[in-house]
Amino acid sequence: MSMAIQDILEVRERQATYASNIFSSLQLRENIITYQMLCDAVEASGIKIQRLSDDELLVPEKFRVGQQDIVYQLTQVQHSSQAVSSKVKHYPTREVARMLGVSHQTISRWIAQGRFDGVTRTEPGKHVDIPANSILEYPSGETVRISEVAESYQARMQTAVETESEDELQFIAQKLSAYEEKYGPIERFMHKSESGELVTSDEDIDLDVWTYLLKRKESLLG
The missing domain is CATH 1.10.1660 (Multidrug-efflux Transporter Regulator; Chain: A; Domain 2)
Incomplete structure (x- = not known):
């Protein structure tokens, strides 16, 4: 269950009380280990903290302040985790x-x-x-x-698109070659169309398809 905002505020106001409950061991070594574990947990959530140095851990007043600070930082872990999750x-x-x-x-x-x-x-x-x-x-x-x-899938899809484009380019090249063999250069064929020399509907259709294939080839080649 996530902490309500009023609970977080209470922890902030009563940091000393909560810290004394967590760091309740009579052994300094055990309290130091607890402090280091909590620091690791907070940092794992993406929150940057200022850890006490080894020398500071041995100064009672500084260690008490550090205990209270890490207790409050624990209340921020939930919000930090939610922020990271929202970016995923x-x-x-x-x-x-x-x-x-x-x-x-x-x-x-x-x-x-x-x-x-x-x-x-x-x-x-x-x-x-x-x-x-x-x-x-x-x-x-x-x-x-x-x-x-997802990365593997995208790579497969990209390969498929490239393969399909290559196949389409090969098909277009074959069709263009066939039109050139049948009619000669497209410029000459277009001139005949403009001058009214093309007399069949099939020739008009071939010119439309030829023009489309040239534009499609240009689009595929970028």
């Missing part, structure tokens, strides 16, 4: 299914089985987005991060 890209389940090459029903089943780290469906049928940093554990035990799945 999320994918709809249908998009994840497409990237993984499985059905949408399979993704729903994996969510129900807890195979996506940190992803749960609170209500049956409720929409769920899967964050890019979530890790999927396949039934085989193999694991993969969704961001890696």
Whole structure:
């Protein structure tokens, strides 16, 4: 359960009390270890803090102030984590299914089985987005991060587009060669059209297609 704003304010006002409850050991070494663990937890959430040095940990007054400060910093972890989470890209389940090459029903089943780290469906049928940093554990035990799945999918799609463009360029080149063999250079053919020398509808259609293919080739080549 996340902390309410009034709870955070209370901790701030009563830092000394909460610090004394957390750092309650009579052994200095144990309190120092507790302090270092809390510092690690706060920094892991992305919050930068000013740790006490080894010498400062041995000064009672400075250590008390450090204890109170780290207790308050703990109340900021939730907000920092939410801010980081909001920056992470999320994918709809249908998009994840497409990237993984499985059905949408399979993704729903994996969510129900807890195979996506940190992803749960609170209500049956409720929409769920899967964050890019979530890790999927396949039934085989193999694991993969969704961001890696997305990168691989995008790479495959780019390759497919490039292959399709190459195939289309090859087709266009064959058609253009056939038109040139049949009619000669397009400039001459266009001149005949403008002067009214083209007498069949097929020739008019061929000129339209020829012109389109040249523009399409230019578009594909950038």
